[in-house]
Amino acid sequence: MPRPGMTLIVKEVTKLVSGFIALYAAYIVLYGHLTPGGGFAGGVILACGFILIVLAFGRDFAAQVISDAGAKSWDTFGAMLFLLVALVGYRVGAFFSNFLPLRSNFRLVSAGAIPVSNIAIGIKVAACLLGVFLALSVYRAARAGGGEEEELHD
Amino acid sequence: MISRGMLPYLLAMVLLGIGVYAITCKKNLIKVIVGMVVAEYAVNLFLVLLGYRAGGVAPILSEGEKAADLARHSVDPLPQALILTAIVIGLAITALMVALALRIHERYGTFDLSEIRKLKG
Amino acid sequence: MTDLFPLVVAVPLGAAYLLPLLGRMRPRWPLDLLAILVVTFVAAFTLAGLMQGTTGTLWLGGWRPGTERSIGINMCVDGLTRLMLVTIAMVSLAGVLFSISYMNRFTGKGLYYSLFFLMLAGMNGVVLTGDLFNLFVFLEVAGIASYALVAFGCESEELEASFKYLVLGGLGSTFILLGVALCYNQAGTLNMAQVAQFVAAKGINPVLTLAAGLFFAGFGLKAAMVPFHAWLPDAHPSAPAPISAMLSGVLIKALGVYALCRVFFNVLGLGGGIFPLVFMALGALSMVVGVLLAVGQWDFKRLLAYHSISQMGYVVLAVGLAGELMAKAAVEPAAAAALQATAALALFGGLFHLFNHAAFKSLLFLCAGATEYATGTRELKRLGGLTRRMPVTSACCRIAALSISGVPPFNGFWSKLVIVLALARAGHYWLAGMTVAVSFLTLLSFVKVQRYVLQGELRPELAGVREAPAWMCAAMIILALVCVGAGVLCPLIQADLLAPARDALLNGLAYARCVLGG
Numbered sequence: 051m052p053r054p055g056m057t058l059i060v061k062e063v064t065k066l067v068s069g070f071i072a073l074y075a076a077y078i079v080l081y082g083h084l085t086p087g088g089g090f091a092g093g094v095i096l097a098c099g100f101i102l103i104v105l106a107f108g109r110d111f112a113a114q115v116i117s118d119a120g121a122k123s124w125d126t127f128g129a130m131l132f133l134l135v136a137l138v139g140y141r142v143g144a145f146f147s148n149f150l151p152l153r154s155n156f157r158l159v160s161a162g163a164i165p166v167s168n169i170a171i172g173i174k175v176a177a178c179l180l181g182v183f184l185a186l187s188v189y190r191a192a193r194a195g196g197g198e199e200e201e202l203h204d
Numbered sequence: 205m206i207s208r209g210m211l212p213y214l215l216a217m218v219l220l221g222i223g224v225y226a227i228t229c230k231k232n233l234i235k236v237i238v239g240m241v242v243a244e245y246a247v248n249l250f251l252v253l254l255g256y257r258a259g260g261v262a263p264i265l266s267e268g269e270k271a272a273d274l275a276r277h278s279v280d281p282l283p284q285a286l287i288l289t290a291i292v293i294g295l296a297i298t299a300l301m302v303a304l305a306l307r308i309h310e311r312y313g314t315f316d317l318s319e320i321r322k323l324k325g
Numbered sequence: 326m327t328d329l330f331p332l333v334v335a336v337p338l339g340a341a342y343l344l345p346l347l348g349r350m351r352p353r354w355p356l357d358l359l360a361i362l363v364v365t366f367v368a369a370f371t372l373a374g375l376m377q378g379t380t381g382t383l384w385l386g387g388w389r390p391g392t393e394r395s396i397g398i399n400m401c402v403d404g405l406t407r408l409m410l411v412t413i414a415m416v417s418l419a420g421v422l423f424s425i426s427y428m429n430r431f432t433g434k435g436l437y438y439s440l441f442f443l444m445l446a447g448m449n450g451v452v453l454t455g456d457l458f459n460l461f462v463f464l465e466v467a468g469i470a471s472y473a474l475v476a477f478g479c480e481s482e483e484l485e486a487s488f489k490y491l492v493l494g495g496l497g498s499t500f501i502l503l504g505v506a507l508c509y510n511q512a513g514t515l516n517m518a519q520v521a522q523f524v525a526a527k528g529i530n531p532v533l534t535l536a537a538g539l540f541f542a543g544f545g546l547k548a549a550m551v552p553f554h555a556w557l558p559d560a561h562p563s564a565p566a567p568i569s570a571m572l573s574g575v576l577i578k579a580l581g582v583y584a585l586c587r588v589f590f591n592v593l594g595l596g597g598g599i600f601p602l603v604f605m606a607l608g609a610l611s612m613v614v615g616v617l618l619a620v621g622q623w624d625f626k627r628l629l630a631y632h633s634i635s636q637m638g639y640v641v642l643a644v645g646l647a648g649e650l651m652a653k654a655a656v657e658p659a660a661a662a663a664l665q666a667t668a669a670l671a672l673f674g675g676l677f678h679l680f681n682h683a684a685f686k687s688l689l690f691l692c693a694g695a696t697e698y699a700t701g702t703r704e705l706k707r708l709g710g711l712t713r714r715m716p717v718t719s720a721c722c723r724i725a726a727l728s729i730s731g732v733p734p735f736n737g738f739w740s741k742l743v744i745v746l747a748l749a750r751a752g753h754y755w756l757a758g759m760t761v762a763v764s765f766l767t768l769l770s771f772v773k774v775q776r777y778v779l780q781g782e783l784r785p786e787l788a789g790v791r792e793a794p795a796w797m798c799a800a801m802i803i804l805a806l807v808c809v810g811a812g813v814l815c816p817l818i819q820a821d822l823l824a825p826a827r828d829a830l831l832n833g834l835a836y837a838r839c840v841l842g843g
Contacts, residue, residue, distance in 0.1 A: 090288060130342060145383065146385045156267055220499075240492060250506060282515075283509070293465045297495050305488070307484050308485065308488060311484060312485075321485075
């Protein structure tokens with residue numbers, strides 16, 4: 051029976067690289083108020099990192115890292131956090147206003163609630179894109195029947 | 205008549221035309237999806253190009269610079285924020301279209317639009 | 326109170342993310358309970374806003390612009406917004422109540438509610454926002470949710486209809502985005518009020534006319550005006566019944582007609598002389614084409630979908646008439662008062678018909694859904710004699726059919742009468758006659774529906790038919806009461822609900838003063 055996932059080289063490289071991808075995604079998200087990027091771009095990169103793991107190791111292994119239900123839960127968490135940031139703004143005045151102190155420019159911890167919303171968006175987008183990918187790939191697998199190798203090489 | 209400066213905008217419109225042609229005239233479902241993606245990205249491109257200012261710099265504030273000075277000679281940052289949102293919307297539409305196309309293929313057995321015509325009248 | 330209005334967008338959005346989690350739990354009732362609570366909150370809030378007559382602007386994040394170009398997003402509540410919010414809340418309440426029983430036959434009820442509330446949040450956002458790009462974003466949110474909801478049953482016809490709807494809707498959105506880009510380029514800002522100030526100061530130039538044309542194409546596609554109507558007869562019947570009610574009842578209005586009115590009256594100042602005439606021409610065309618295609622239909626929901634096109638034609642015709650008269654009044658100051666009065670009448674008729682259509686068309690789709698739930702078919706030829714077996718459904722269906730045909734004293738009669746009167750006063754006698762003829766054909770079409778569905782002998786295969794479940798009946802009764810109430814209590818509604826909406830549109834470009842002055 052063919053082993054799930056791709057060849058050995060791909061697996062070894064993925065093991066080395068996926069941590070760096072996650073780190074890069076965290077950098078893009080956290081520095082979103084200082085350099086180009088922000089929540090969405092970082093979230094997409096993180097989702098791509100997870101998709102790389104799914105492609106390289108097969109879905110069964112990837113389900114141990116993050117399962118379908120896990121992706122949906124993180125999705126909800128990210129959305130709720132973003133909504134919380136928007137609603138807490140009411141304490142300061144208007145909907146969605148900045149309620150954390152704006153420190154000096156160019157520091158990592160500055161610009162008030164914007165880094166928090168960036169993190170929330172990053173988590174949400176990553177979970178969401180991963181969920182979309184898993185939904186589409188599960189569908190293909192269910193139609194292809196056996197042969198796990200086929201579905202991953204599409 | 206058509207100056208060199210207008211060329212990028214015209215090309216964005218040509219891209220939009222290609223996308224609309226693919227949506228309306230192609231028979232394969234996947235080609236329609238690709239046409240949709242091309243059309244959306246063409247409009248996003250047009251929107252970003254609208255913010256261009258001749259000789260402008262990227263709108264990133266560096267240390268020691270004042271915001272008012274930067275605003276005077278940077279390109280317009282607002283269209284860039286707009287197209288970030290528009291790209292996300294395009295992604296959602298594309299994901300939905302692909303999911304629908306997969307299911308249609310399961311039901312009808314084909315991607316050919318002329319055979320996917322159960323609804324009439 | 327004005328500051329709390331974003332809650333009608335935020336609360337459904339939050340619910341949309343929590344509901345799938347609840348949907349995976351057993352037992353089932355917390356899911357329905359949360360859905361009912363959220364939609365009741367939205368309905369109560371909008372009703373409270375209507376009672377108090379709240380008007381005002383709020384700037385998200387407190388980013389008021391001062392004198393320079395605004396980069397913040399504002400939400401503006403005026404008469405038209407209140408009318409649309411009440412309409413949306415009314416139909417959504419009925420839709421949720423209906424779905425509680427109807428959607429038990431589908432799987433994934435939590436996901437269904439999630440998409441439903443995303444659509445609700447999107448529509449509320451469209452009518453609340455005062456920023457052009459924000460309008461586009463909320464339009465897309467509601468639109469994408471509706472594409473997914475049309476395909477919810479995953480049968481082959483539904484998938485095909487949803488794909489067609491998706492492609493055409495996406496094309497419309499592309500045009501709208503292009504229009505927004507051109508507006509931004511000319512006016513230097515995306516805020517509707519500031520664009521209105523720009524247009525008032527500098528007038529219309531060819532780029533803005535092109536933007537107006539693109540807006541017309543895009544929003545017209547969302548409103549299913551002829552010739553952009555090709556998606557509606559496939560999409561509305563294929564959706565589950567409460568979604569058909571939402572789509573026909575509010576989505577084509579909030580995303581299509583409301584956006585058209587807001588952009589053309591308050592932002593672009595009618596876009597030059599040609600656009601009101603185009604409105605009127607396409608409105609009249611939609612009216613006639615819709616009803617002619619509907620008369621020959623034998624599928625209950627498809628017939629209702631074609632009637633939606635026709636009735637939307639009424640609203641667009643009335644709005645176009647008002648625009649034409651306002652444009653004429655600007656040019657001829659001598660007759661201005663009389664022209665303005667007729668324009669006000671036309672707008673009143675159009676907006677009242679918009680509200681009425683939401684009520685009776687949603688009721689008709691819910692009745693069709695109840696009939697399908699009980700009998701399993703939508704073909705008129707296979708139904709018959711349901712009056713005795715399904716009394717509540719047939720009574721509501723009768724009320725709705727009488728309303729849409731324009732029979733007094735139901736609400737449809739008043740709004741159609743006002744439109745015909747406005748057309749006659751403005752001198753468009755042919756159009757007034759055509760409106761009456763279309764109304765007559767609508768009556769004919771619904772007499773056919775009544776005869777085939779409700780009257781006649783009960784067929785043997787329908788012998789085991791029972792009345793629809795309680796929640797579905799409750800939803801239908803609520804809408805039927807609105808139909809009757811709006812007809813009988815017309816003067817009450819006129820003062821609180823419709824006159825402020827009409828005045829908001831009649832203000833035209835002075836909208837800017839209302840938003841930025843306050």
